[in-house]
Amino acid sequence: MYDLGPDLDAEVEPGTNLLISGPPLTGKRALALDILAAGTEKGEGAVIVTTKDGAERVLNDYAKRIDYEGKPVSVVDCVTRQQGVGDVRDDERVKYTSSPVDMTGIGIKLSEVLQEYYQQRGLEQNRIMLHSLSTLLMYADLQTVFRFLHVFTGRIQSVGGLGLFAIDADAHDDRTMNTIKQLFDGIITTHEDAEPDVRLAGD
Numbered sequence: 001m002y003d004l005g006p007d008l009d010a011e012v013e014p015g016t017n018l019l020i021s022g023p024p025l026t027g028k029r030a031l032a033l034d035i036l037a038a039g040t041e042k043g044e045g046a047v048i049v050t051t052k053d054g055a056e057r058v059l060n061d062y063a064k065r066i067d068y069e070g071k072p073v074s075v076v077d078c079v080t081r082q083q084g085v086g087d088v089r090d091d092e093r094v095k096y097t098s099s100p101v102d103m104t105g106i107g108i109k110l111s112e113v114l115q116e117y118y119q120q121r122g123l124e125q126n127r128i129m130l131h132s133l134s135t136l137l138m139y140a141d142l143q144t145v146f147r148f149l150h151v152f153t154g155r156i157q158s159v160g161g162l163g164l165f166a167i168d169a170d171a172h173d174d175r176t177m178n179t180i181k182q183l184f185d186g187i188i189t190t191h192e193d194a195e196p197d198v199r200l201a202g203d
Contacts, residue, residue, distance in 0.1 A: 002016065002125065002127070004038070006038070007196065008198050010200075012162065014125065014160035014162070015156065015160050016162055016200075017156055017185055018163065018165070019180065019181060019184040020032055020164055021166075021167050021169045021177070021187055021189055021190070022191060022196075023190075023192060024168055024171075025192075026192055027196075028168075028190050029052075030061075031188065031196055032129040032166055033061060033129070034065065035127065035164055036062070036164070037065040037066045039126075039162070040068055040073060043071070043072075044072075044123065044127055045072040045073075045125070046062075046126070046127050047074050047113050047117075047128040048076070049110060049128065049129065049130040049131070050076070050079060051100040052079065053131075054083070055093075059093075074093055074095065074113045075093065075095070076094075076095050076109045079100070081099065095109040100139055101140060103140070103144070103148040107152060107155075110128070110152070114155070118159060125160070126162070127164065128164070129164040130165045130166070131166045132167060133166065133167040134168040136148070137171075137172060137176065142175075146180070153165075153183050164188075167180065184201075185200065186201055
Protein backbone atom coordinates (compact mmCIF):
# COMPACT_ATOMS: atom_id res chain seq x y z
CA MET A 1 0.00 0.00 0.00
CA TYR A 2 1.02 3.61 -0.51
CA ASP A 3 0.57 5.99 2.39
CA LEU A 4 -0.39 9.46 1.12
CA GLY A 5 1.52 11.22 3.88
CA PRO A 6 0.47 13.20 6.96
CA ASP A 7 -1.66 15.75 5.07
CA LEU A 8 -4.18 13.23 3.79
CA ASP A 9 -4.24 10.28 6.18
CA ALA A 10 -5.18 7.76 3.48
CA GLU A 11 -3.69 4.68 1.86
CA VAL A 12 -4.09 3.44 -1.71
CA GLU A 13 -3.29 0.21 -3.51
CA PRO A 14 -0.22 -0.11 -5.78
CA GLY A 15 -1.11 0.82 -9.36
CA THR A 16 -3.34 3.74 -8.29
CA ASN A 17 -3.46 6.97 -10.31
CA LEU A 18 -4.80 10.08 -8.58
CA LEU A 19 -5.80 13.43 -10.06
CA ILE A 20 -4.92 16.46 -7.90
CA SER A 21 -7.45 19.07 -8.92
CA GLY A 22 -8.18 22.55 -7.63
CA PRO A 23 -8.10 26.28 -8.36
CA PRO A 24 -4.78 28.08 -8.94
CA LEU A 25 -2.55 28.72 -5.91
CA THR A 26 -4.17 26.08 -3.72
CA GLY A 27 -0.97 24.09 -3.29
CA LYS A 28 -1.42 21.23 -5.77
CA ARG A 29 2.28 21.02 -6.63
CA ALA A 30 3.35 21.33 -2.99
CA LEU A 31 0.92 18.58 -1.99
CA ALA A 32 2.20 16.26 -4.74
CA LEU A 33 5.80 16.89 -3.66
CA ASP A 34 4.84 16.16 -0.03
CA ILE A 35 3.28 12.82 -1.05
CA LEU A 36 6.42 11.96 -3.02
CA ALA A 37 8.66 12.94 -0.10
CA ALA A 38 6.67 10.62 2.21
CA GLY A 39 7.73 7.80 -0.12
CA THR A 40 11.37 8.93 -0.43
CA GLU A 41 11.56 8.79 3.36
CA LYS A 42 10.75 5.08 3.17
CA GLY A 43 13.27 4.39 0.41
CA GLU A 44 10.72 4.36 -2.43
CA GLY A 45 11.56 5.77 -5.86
CA ALA A 46 10.31 9.22 -6.88
CA VAL A 47 9.92 10.56 -10.41
CA ILE A 48 8.86 14.16 -11.03
CA VAL A 49 7.70 14.99 -14.55
CA THR A 50 7.64 18.77 -14.80
CA THR A 51 6.03 20.77 -17.61
CA LYS A 52 6.10 24.10 -15.74
CA ASP A 53 9.38 24.55 -13.86
CA GLY A 54 12.93 23.52 -14.70
CA ALA A 55 14.53 20.58 -12.88
CA GLU A 56 16.73 22.84 -10.77
CA ARG A 57 13.79 24.66 -9.21
CA VAL A 58 11.88 21.42 -8.64
CA LEU A 59 14.84 19.76 -6.93
CA ASN A 60 15.44 22.85 -4.77
CA ASP A 61 11.82 22.65 -3.60
CA TYR A 62 12.16 18.94 -2.99
CA ALA A 63 15.32 19.45 -0.95
CA LYS A 64 13.33 21.66 1.45
CA ARG A 65 11.21 18.61 2.25
CA ILE A 66 13.82 15.88 2.40
CA ASP A 67 17.54 15.31 1.90
CA TYR A 68 17.42 13.25 -1.28
CA GLU A 69 21.17 12.89 -1.89
CA GLY A 70 21.97 9.29 -2.76
CA LYS A 71 18.25 8.45 -2.93
CA PRO A 72 16.23 7.38 -5.99
CA VAL A 73 14.78 10.75 -7.04
CA SER A 74 14.59 11.60 -10.75
CA VAL A 75 13.18 14.48 -12.80
CA VAL A 76 11.90 14.43 -16.37
CA ASP A 77 12.33 18.10 -17.34
CA CYS A 78 10.11 19.18 -20.25
CA VAL A 79 10.87 22.90 -19.85
CA THR A 80 14.59 23.74 -19.87
CA ARG A 81 15.40 22.77 -23.46
CA GLN A 82 12.35 24.62 -24.75
CA GLN A 83 13.60 27.75 -22.99
CA GLY A 84 16.91 27.36 -24.84
CA VAL A 85 19.04 27.22 -21.71
CA GLY A 86 22.45 26.21 -23.08
CA ASP A 87 23.28 22.64 -23.95
CA VAL A 88 21.62 20.48 -21.31
CA ARG A 89 22.30 16.76 -21.29
CA ASP A 90 20.73 13.93 -19.37
CA ASP A 91 22.51 12.90 -16.21
CA GLU A 92 21.82 10.33 -13.52
CA ARG A 93 19.12 12.42 -11.91
CA VAL A 94 17.60 14.54 -14.68
CA LYS A 95 16.29 13.52 -18.11
CA TYR A 96 15.29 16.20 -20.61
CA THR A 97 12.65 16.26 -23.34
CA SER A 98 12.49 18.95 -26.04
CA SER A 99 9.23 20.51 -24.76
CA PRO A 100 5.90 19.71 -23.05
CA VAL A 101 4.51 18.96 -26.53
CA ASP A 102 6.93 16.05 -26.91
CA MET A 103 4.64 13.51 -25.27
CA THR A 104 6.37 10.59 -26.97
CA GLY A 105 9.65 11.82 -25.48
CA ILE A 106 8.07 12.18 -22.02
CA GLY A 107 6.79 8.60 -22.20
CA ILE A 108 10.19 7.26 -23.28
CA LYS A 109 12.11 9.10 -20.53
CA LEU A 110 9.63 7.96 -17.88
CA SER A 111 9.95 4.36 -19.07
CA GLU A 112 13.76 4.60 -18.92
CA VAL A 113 13.67 5.81 -15.31
CA LEU A 114 11.10 3.22 -14.22
CA GLN A 115 13.06 0.45 -15.88
CA GLU A 116 16.19 1.54 -14.03
CA TYR A 117 14.33 1.71 -10.70
CA TYR A 118 12.64 -1.67 -11.06
CA GLN A 119 15.25 -3.73 -12.85
CA GLN A 120 18.60 -2.26 -11.86
CA ARG A 121 17.82 -0.91 -8.41
CA GLY A 122 15.17 -3.45 -7.46
CA LEU A 123 12.74 -0.80 -6.19
CA GLU A 124 9.28 -2.32 -5.80
CA GLN A 125 7.43 0.90 -4.93
CA ASN A 126 7.71 4.11 -6.93
CA ARG A 127 5.79 7.36 -6.88
CA ILE A 128 5.42 9.42 -10.05
CA MET A 129 4.02 12.96 -10.28
CA LEU A 130 3.22 15.05 -13.33
CA HIS A 131 2.87 18.80 -12.90
CA SER A 132 0.90 19.98 -14.71
CA LEU A 133 -1.72 18.50 -17.05
CA SER A 134 -2.96 22.04 -17.70
CA THR A 135 0.30 22.82 -19.50
CA LEU A 136 -0.13 19.79 -21.76
CA LEU A 137 -3.71 20.86 -22.54
CA MET A 138 -2.46 24.34 -23.49
CA TYR A 139 -0.21 22.83 -26.16
CA ALA A 140 -2.23 19.87 -27.43
CA ASP A 141 -5.87 18.95 -27.97
CA LEU A 142 -7.86 16.92 -25.47
CA GLN A 143 -7.78 13.74 -27.56
CA THR A 144 -3.97 13.76 -27.81
CA VAL A 145 -3.56 14.41 -24.08
CA PHE A 146 -6.13 11.72 -23.26
CA ARG A 147 -4.28 9.13 -25.38
CA PHE A 148 -0.95 10.09 -23.81
CA LEU A 149 -2.42 9.84 -20.29
CA HIS A 150 -4.06 6.52 -21.08
CA VAL A 151 -0.62 5.06 -21.83
CA PHE A 152 1.11 6.93 -18.98
CA THR A 153 -1.40 5.86 -16.29
CA GLY A 154 -1.42 2.32 -17.71
CA ARG A 155 2.34 2.14 -17.34
CA ILE A 156 2.13 3.22 -13.68
CA GLN A 157 -0.63 0.68 -13.08
CA SER A 158 1.34 -2.15 -14.67
CA VAL A 159 4.39 -1.55 -12.46
CA GLY A 160 2.39 -1.08 -9.27
CA GLY A 161 3.39 2.57 -8.90
CA LEU A 162 1.51 5.53 -7.49
CA GLY A 163 0.66 8.26 -10.02
CA LEU A 164 -0.14 11.87 -9.07
CA PHE A 165 -1.31 14.26 -11.76
CA ALA A 166 -1.98 17.94 -11.02
CA ILE A 167 -4.52 19.95 -13.00
CA ASP A 168 -5.78 23.52 -12.67
CA ALA A 169 -9.53 22.85 -12.42
CA ASP A 170 -10.53 26.43 -13.27
CA ALA A 171 -8.59 26.47 -16.55
CA HIS A 172 -10.70 23.83 -18.32
CA ASP A 173 -14.34 23.32 -19.24
CA ASP A 174 -16.52 20.54 -17.80
CA ARG A 175 -16.14 18.34 -20.86
CA THR A 176 -12.35 18.42 -20.58
CA MET A 177 -12.40 17.74 -16.83
CA ASN A 178 -14.92 14.89 -17.13
CA THR A 179 -12.94 13.27 -19.94
CA ILE A 180 -9.66 13.49 -18.00
CA LYS A 181 -11.24 12.21 -14.75
CA GLN A 182 -12.21 8.92 -16.43
CA LEU A 183 -8.55 7.85 -16.37
CA PHE A 184 -8.10 8.14 -12.62
CA ASP A 185 -8.82 5.93 -9.61
CA GLY A 186 -9.50 8.89 -7.37
CA ILE A 187 -9.34 12.64 -7.01
CA ILE A 188 -7.59 14.79 -4.43
CA THR A 189 -9.27 18.21 -4.39
CA THR A 190 -7.43 21.27 -3.08
CA HIS A 191 -9.35 24.26 -1.73
CA GLU A 192 -8.60 27.89 -1.03
CA ASP A 193 -9.88 27.83 2.54
CA ALA A 194 -9.93 24.18 3.60
CA GLU A 195 -7.70 21.12 3.81
CA PRO A 196 -7.44 18.92 0.70
CA ASP A 197 -9.78 15.94 0.54
CA VAL A 198 -9.46 12.55 -1.17
CA ARG A 199 -12.23 10.74 -2.99
CA LEU A 200 -11.37 7.27 -4.25
CA ALA A 201 -13.37 5.35 -6.83
CA GLY A 202 -15.77 3.03 -5.04
CA ASP A 203 -15.97 5.26 -1.96
